[in-house]
Amino acid sequence: MTRARKHVAAMAPYALAGLGGADGHPAPSLAQNESFRPPCPGAFDAAVAAMTDAALYPDPDWTELRSMIATRHDVDPDTILCGSGSLELIGCLARAFAGPHRSVLAPEHAYPYFRSAAQASEARFDTAPESDCTVSADALLEAVRPDTGCVFLANPGNPTGTRIPTGEIRRLRDGLREDILLVIDEAYGEFADHLDAPVFDMVATGNTVILRTFSKAYGLAGCRVGWGTFPTGVAAEVRKVLNPNNVSAISQAAARAVLRDDAYMRETCAMTAERLDQAAAKLAALGMRCPSSCTNFLLLDLETQERARSAEARLRSGGAVLRAQGAAGLPHCLRMTIGPERELDNAICLLETWIGENLP
Ligand SMILES: Cc1ncc(COP(=O)(O)O)c(C=O)c1O
Known part of the structure; x- marks a missing residue:
């Protein structure tokens, strides 16, 4: 067999x-x-219009979408990769940066897909204790081991719903070894953007990735569009394990449309x-x-x-x-x-x- x-x-x-x-x-x-609201009206028209070219493969580089995301969040479009949902990006990050001798660390009550992604890459999955369903920078730093390769952190967290302040996230990065990749998954970021300063600038450290998705606040879970901002070298490696043509033209059009209706x-x-x-x-x-x-x-x-x-x-x-x-x-x-x-x-x-x- x-x-x-x-x-x-x-x-x-x-x-x-x-x-x-x-x-x-x-x-x-x-x-x-999922969102209780359908996506904005413009997304329907954009998706239907995109059907005109459905016989053709989509833009494999998500060029227009990246440019719009970059403008919306004031980040460099060249640092952006898009995924078939942020799930695909999480899986590819683990495949490229975790493995038998590069374990993954996450909070005790982390989003369960982090564990699956670590296991699929043959990495050990370690956890840091939480207090009142909230993890602290100190708890994560104390749980780092000599072979820790990646730290996955959803902020706000799922299923806890709790949030770590931006200052704590920066303290975490400062306390981590430089060779450890910190992945901050902001799938629910839009719901919390008014609470604190963004952390997109941390990507410049060269070892931090920030992920977002159109599945939650934008109401496009069914279209499967996630994105992240990556340091150049990290993006180049993730790109190698990402499926080519991973986001359909219809989904890219819908994502562009929801960005137009902030x-x-x-x-x-x-x-x-x-x-x-x-x-x-x-x-x-x-x-x-x-x-x-x-x-x-x-x-x-x-x-x-x-x-x-x-x-x-x-x-x-x-x-x-x-x-x-x-x-x-x-x-x-x-x-x-x-x-x-x-x-x-x-x-x-x-x-x-x-x-x-x-x-x-
Ligand atoms: C914390 C977190 N990250 C990532 C995802 C995956 O989202 P998607 O693949 O739809 O972008 C979810 C979905 O529930 C989530 O809760």
């Missing part, structure tokens, strides 16, 4: 959210941190923050604890794994799918996306019923 390489055969597949309701049919999902994206972020505050207040009134979140989701602390499982099943049977968090080392927690109003209200109502039936 043909066998996969040993480290791949030993891996568990990356578990995406199970979206089936109690009857097995897809239920409204609050499990994937007001719509900002409105999405403001609406999300308002709904998140309302949901957090309702949950607090039910006695449920959530870390303060600057993203489009809340982490619900059910205190025990048994309770989390029971609440998840009850919600699913009522048509609300939340994401269990065992893979992030939080088996007592569920993550709830700030989704469409009706679904969100339904989930909170179901939780209230579950609390009434199950908690003293």
Whole structure:
């Protein structure tokens, strides 16, 4: 029999959210941190217009998109690479910079794909402890080992929703060995941009990468467009392992269109923050604890794994799918996306019923 390489055969597949309701049919999902809003109107027209050239391969260098991203964030377009979602860039970074003798370090409750990417590259995956679902620069620095090759850090974090201030991120970089690549994944960055100064300038250190995505605040999760700003040498290596023609012409056109409508994206972020505050207040009134979140989701602390499982099943049977968090080392927690109003209200109502039936 043909066998996969040993480290791949030993891996568990990356578990995406199970979206089936109690009857097995897809239920409204609050499990994937997607936007509750469609992309801005201009994205529809742009995607349809791009179909005219669908017989041709897309721009493999994402030239116009890079130029627009660069203007939007005041970064050099030559430092930008685009991916089929930021997932592709994370995977390629691990493939190029981690391996059997270059371990990956991440926070204890890090985005689980960091572990999968490390495992696929045959790298050991180490974690730094968090306190109140927040990691500190000191905890990460203390967890560095002689063979640490990469530090992956989502800021804000998923599934915690918490954020490390820019000053701490800079202190982390200053304290890391120069040969360690620091990858700062800002998938939820747009929701937190008003809180602190950007860190894009850190790419000039030569060993720091900043990643972003169009999947969250811009509402383009289905189009699969992520991007990052990379030091020149790092970009050259990542490019070698990136799939050629990785972002379709339709997706590039949609991404360019959403960048033209900054007001719509900002409105999405403001609406999300308002709904998140309302949901957090309702949950607090039910006695449920959530870390303060600057993203489009809340982490619900059910205190025990048994309770989390029971609440998840009850919600699913009522048509609300939340994401269990065992893979992030939080088996007592569920993550709830700030989704469409009706679904969100339904989930909170179901939780209230579950609390009434199950908690003293
Ligand atoms: C922290 C983080 N990084 C990266 C991603 C991947 O996003 P995408 O591949 O859609 O850009 C996600 C998606 O949920 C995420 O939460």
